[in-house]
Amino acid sequence: xxxxxxxAAVVTVGEELLSGATVDAxxxxxxxxxxxxxxxxxxxxxxxxxxxxxxxxxxAAARVAELVIVTGGxxxxxxxxxxxxxxxxxxxxxxxxxxxxRHLEGRLRxxxxxxxxxGLRRLALRPTPGRWLANPAGAAPGLxxxxxxxxxxxxxxPGVPREMRGLFPAVADFVRETFDGRLxxxxxxxxxxxxxxxxxLAPRVDAVAAEVGEGVEVAxxxxxxxxxxxxxxxxxxxxxARAAAEERLDRLDHALRPILAGHRFEASSGDLVETVAALLxxxxxxxxxxxxxxxxxxxxxxxxxxxSSSTFRGAVVAYHNDVKERLLDVPRAVxxxxxxxxxxxxxxxxxxxxxRLDAQCGIGITGVAGPGGGSEEKPVxxxxxxxxxxxxxxxxxxxxxxxxxxxxxxxxxxxxAQAALHLLHGMLEGGxxxxxxxxxxxx
Amino acid sequence: xxxxxxxAAVVTVGEELLSGATVDAxxxxxxxxxxxxxxxxxxxxxxxxxxxxxxxxxxAAARVAELVIVTGGxxxxxxxxxxxxxxxxxxxxxxxxxxxxRHLEGRLRxxxxxxxxxGLRRLALRPTPGRWLANPAGAAPGLxxxxxxxxxxxxxxPGVPREMRGLFPAVADFVRETFDGRLxxxxxxxxxxxxxxxxxLAPRVDAVAAEVGEGVEVAxxxxxxxxxxxxxxxxxxxxxARAAAEERLDRLDHALRPILAGHRFEASSGDLVETVAALLxxxxxxxxxxxxxxxxxxxxxxxxxxxSSSTFRGAVVAYHNDVKERLLDVPRAVxxxxxxxxxxxxxxxxxxxxxRLDAQCGIGITGVAGPGGGSEEKPVxxxxxxxxxxxxxxxxxxxxxxxxxxxxxxxxxxxxAQAALHLLHGMLEGGxxxxxxxxxxxx
Numbered sequence: 001x002x003x004x005x006x007x008a009a010v011v012t013v014g015e016e017l018l019s020g021a022t023v024d025a026x027x028x029x030x031x032x033x034x035x036x037x038x039x040x041x042x043x044x045x046x047x048x049x050x051x052x053x054x055x056x057x058x059x060a061a062a063r064v065a066e067l068v069i070v071t072g073g074x075x076x077x078x079x080x081x082x083x084x085x086x087x088x089x090x091x092x093x094x095x096x097x098x099x100x101x102r103h104l105e106g107r108l109r110x111x112x113x114x115x116x117x118x119g120l121r122r123l124a125l126r127p128t129p130g131r132w133l134a135n136p137a138g139a140a141p142g143l144x145x146x147x148x149x150x151x152x153x154x155x156x157x158p159g160v161p162r163e164m165r166g167l168f169p170a171v172a173d174f175v176r177e178t179f180d181g182r183l184x185x186x187x188x189x190x191x192x193x194x195x196x197x198x199x200x201l202a203p204r205v206d207a208v209a210a211e212v213g214e215g216v217e218v219a220x221x222x223x224x225x226x227x228x229x230x231x232x233x234x235x236x237x238x239x240x241a242r243a244a245a246e247e248r249l250d251r252l253d254h255a256l257r258p259i260l261a262g263h264r265f266e267a268s269s270g271d272l273v274e275t276v277a278a279l280l281x282x283x284x285x286x287x288x289x290x291x292x293x294x295x296x297x298x299x300x301x302x303x304x305x306x307x308s309s310s311t312f313r314g315a316v317v318a319y320h321n322d323v324k325e326r327l328l329d330v331p332r333a334v335x336x337x338x339x340x341x342x343x344x345x346x347x348x349x350x351x352x353x354x355x356r357l358d359a360q361c362g363i364g365i366t367g368v369a370g371p372g373g374g375s376e377e378k379p380v381x382x383x384x385x386x387x388x389x390x391x392x393x394x395x396x397x398x399x400x401x402x403x404x405x406x407x408x409x410x411x412x413x414x415x416x417a418q419a420a421l422h423l424l425h426g427m428l429e430g431g432x433x434x435x436x437x438x439x440x441x442x443x
Numbered sequence: 444x445x446x447x448x449x450x451a452a453v454v455t456v457g458e459e460l461l462s463g464a465t466v467d468a469x470x471x472x473x474x475x476x477x478x479x480x481x482x483x484x485x486x487x488x489x490x491x492x493x494x495x496x497x498x499x500x501x502x503a504a505a506r507v508a509e510l511v512i513v514t515g516g517x518x519x520x521x522x523x524x525x526x527x528x529x530x531x532x533x534x535x536x537x538x539x540x541x542x543x544x545r546h547l548e549g550r551l552r553x554x555x556x557x558x559x560x561x562g563l564r565r566l567a568l569r570p571t572p573g574r575w576l577a578n579p580a581g582a583a584p585g586l587x588x589x590x591x592x593x594x595x596x597x598x599x600x601p602g603v604p605r606e607m608r609g610l611f612p613a614v615a616d617f618v619r620e621t622f623d624g625r626l627x628x629x630x631x632x633x634x635x636x637x638x639x640x641x642x643x644l645a646p647r648v649d650a651v652a653a654e655v656g657e658g659v660e661v662a663x664x665x666x667x668x669x670x671x672x673x674x675x676x677x678x679x680x681x682x683x684a685r686a687a688a689e690e691r692l693d694r695l696d697h698a699l700r701p702i703l704a705g706h707r708f709e710a711s712s713g714d715l716v717e718t719v720a721a722l723l724x725x726x727x728x729x730x731x732x733x734x735x736x737x738x739x740x741x742x743x744x745x746x747x748x749x750x751s752s753s754t755f756r757g758a759v760v761a762y763h764n765d766v767k768e769r770l771l772d773v774p775r776a777v778x779x780x781x782x783x784x785x786x787x788x789x790x791x792x793x794x795x796x797x798x799r800l801d802a803q804c805g806i807g808i809t810g811v812a813g814p815g816g817g818s819e820e821k822p823v824x825x826x827x828x829x830x831x832x833x834x835x836x837x838x839x840x841x842x843x844x845x846x847x848x849x850x851x852x853x854x855x856x857x858x859x860a861q862a863a864l865h866l867l868h869g870m871l872e873g874g875x876x877x878x879x880x881x882x883x884x885x886x
Binding site: 017018019020021022023024025027028029030031032033035040041042043044045046047048053057060064219221230286289291293294295296297299300302303304306307308309312313314315316317318319320322323326327356357358370371372373409410413 | 460461463464465466467468470471472473474475476483484485486488489490491496500503507662729732734736737738739740742743745746747750751752755756757758759760762763765766769770799800801813814815816852856
């Protein structure tokens with residue numbers, strides 16, 4: 001192990017993780033937090049509440065990394081085995097720390113309770129030599145020891161996520177001080193995109209990154225709503241190095257703009273609703289949605305955000321054709337001639353819901369989510385989507401597109417809802433769906 | 444290791460798990476699936492995409508368990524290192540399997556594509572000796588080897604959750620056959636409940652379980668929609684022992700019925716929508732929903748299920764009061780006198796949407812999801828919910844209740860949607876909200 005390459009190993013303790021009663025979210029959180037601190041995680045172990053298993057794993061972890069983080073098993077019951085296991089692994093005594101007893105008694109007094117129970121008193125036991133870190137969110141302290149390898153350290157933290165996270169700033173301080181000059185902090189930036197599959201996006205992005213992305217790794221994080229690009233670079237922690245790292249991210253970010261045009265959106269939550277809602281809010285416009293196959297998914301996503309009542313009038317989930325006719329004024333003749341999944345129906349839904357609900361902007365979505373209901377002409381995954389916005393002229397401007405989504409029912413619905421927001425976003429921003437664009441209308 | 448105590452160890456491969464870019468949900472799934480099969484997980488490892496790390500962990504895993512499951516690193520790229528690492532750990536050759544080549548070519552032809560790419564061809568490499576399991580959800584096969592310890596086995600599965608789960612039935616068959624008579628299978632039954640908090644449910648259930656639940660563990664699995672009770676018992680795999688275990692579950696299940704009355708529902712998916720939809724389907728009735736604070740959440744949940752078009756007419760998301768008036772005929776005077784969050788508005792919404800959308804059954808939900816909008820009289824979390832169903836008389840039967848939900852915006856919305864389904868369920872089943880019940884009407 002060379003200077004400048006401190007790595008971490010994680011040992012997670014808990015039968016409930018092995019049995020699958022609990023999903024281990026601590027591991028991913030620690031991976032991100034330690035990575036950002038400049039100590040990437042090299043390997044991890046999950047073990048049950050048994051002294052030998054914990055001790056063995058801590059020793060194995062110390063063989064692959066200088067910093068071992070143990071989480072879990074620090075509570076006050078007999079089943080909490082991390083303290084004795086650490087004493088065993090480190091060849092240390094398990095002693096009661098008088099300062100810890102006073103700390104625990106102080107906590108109790110502050111909450112108006114009296115003497116330490118036997119269980120709580122067990123929290124003052126720790127292998128010696130070593131030190132402890134106060135837990136801002138609970139009783140069990142963090143524990144810090146040197147060893148078992150030369151120059152290595154073991155830090156034990158409670159497994160309760162809130163407590164583990166609450167103790168992390170103290171861990172970060174300790175790590176920065178102890179491994180000073182040997183960390184490589186990570187700087188990351190996430191660019192949100194939608195409407196381009198990873199298979200189209202990746203080659204274009206990789207080509208740009210090859211030219212101007214030196215020192216920056218690009219990861220593609222696809223989900224049903226789009227692909228996030230995560231740009232990662234490292235630096236040595238000095239202010240100058242950090243500024244240079246920011247500069248590397250800026251350079252690549254800027255060079256990617258033309259490629260991502262019409263697909264990128266800015267949203268701190270990563271949710272395109274945030275972006276589109278801000279555009280409506282700025283104009284003082286209302287949205288209403290008319291949804292068939294998405295069954296209210298756009299409305300539900302929109303209203304999941306606090307404050308949505310200032311931009312959202314409401315929605316009509318027009319699942320049955322009668323509802324499209326009665327509440328959205330889609331002409332029966334059009335439904336019969338073109339079918340419910342068609343451009344004129346999507347347009348009539350978007351315009352009808354905007355008119356009926358007195359909104360400037362409307363969305364219409366009609367499609368075949370599957371698994372049944374497909375035909376040769378309109379297979380499962382066929383969705384017509386329309387959006388309408390005010391135009392400078394008298395009539396509103398309505399655009400529509402035909403989409404063919406892959407995947408199961410859930411995938412088709414989620415992708416269709418996102419595509420509708422993307423269409424509206426483009427129209428509000430003058431993106432690829434602006435009136436003059438070749439991509440507007442049928443596609 | 445004694446007979447009757449076969450245990451598993453899991454090695455999960457992927458840098459994205461160590462860095463925290465992905466939360467490892469496979470581990471918990473495997474823990475549950477292997478536990479149910481009678482092979483509890485003893486310990487697990489997570490490693491990056493490196494031959495030495497994978498090989499070391501597989502060898503360490505084989506020291507603590509007879510069955511080692513490796514997931515991840517089986518894909519077609521150079522970064523997928525599980526195949527060469529296994530060959531190294533097992534001291535085996537890495538050869539192309541002609542039967543696997545034919546299998547992969549057959550898959551390609553079935554999807555209308557032509558020759559195997561170099562990447563796909565790599566999927567036919569496997570350490571020899573060994574066998575493979577066809578992947579029903581993807582190209583990469585599962586791989587099965589004897590060793591590295593005497594009587595031990597290693598099974599490698601793709602890391603893509605859908606593919607890993609798709610291959611599991613073949614793994615289960617193999618494990619049952621190989622470790623015949625040495626498994627302690629788990630028998631579980633899940634009882635779904637809604638509308639009773641865990642703090643009320645648990646003491647009542649525990650009291651019954653103490654009397655008639657010998658040999659059965661009861662776990663409470665709460666989420667925002669309710670509390671599942673998971674009953675678990677073990678047996679030794681013989682038919683007689685299995686029958687006795689079923690009997691233990693039946694006895695406790697039966698004894699719990701009176702306690703859970705009005706709150707329990709049967710649904711293979713665990714989703715109350717399934718239960719209520721089946722009741723509507725059986726009567727040939729339609730549902731329509733009118734939703735304010737839930738923003739279409741009931742509609743969205745209902746239509747997420749395939750086949751919902753035979754029971755669901757549609758919904759009106761009446762976020763703005765104008766929409767409640769125009770599309771649902773809620774009288775303006777009532778909105779002004781009682782406020783939007785009130786019993787008469789909830790009732791008018793349920794009845795209005797059923798009438799307007801030509802459905803027999805209607806749901807109306809109006810409340811304060813927060814974080815803003817609360818008042819002393821109607822604090823955040825106040826929700827009025829109404830449901831209407833046909834009655835024997837001329838007028839439909841409508842019931843309403845006032846609820847006070849805790850938690851954040853998301854919690855209030857999810858709980859309100861579930862409470863609406865629970866109210867309708869009770870009315871259809873004649874549960875606690877039947878017309879004669881003391882709990883009906885205002886509460």
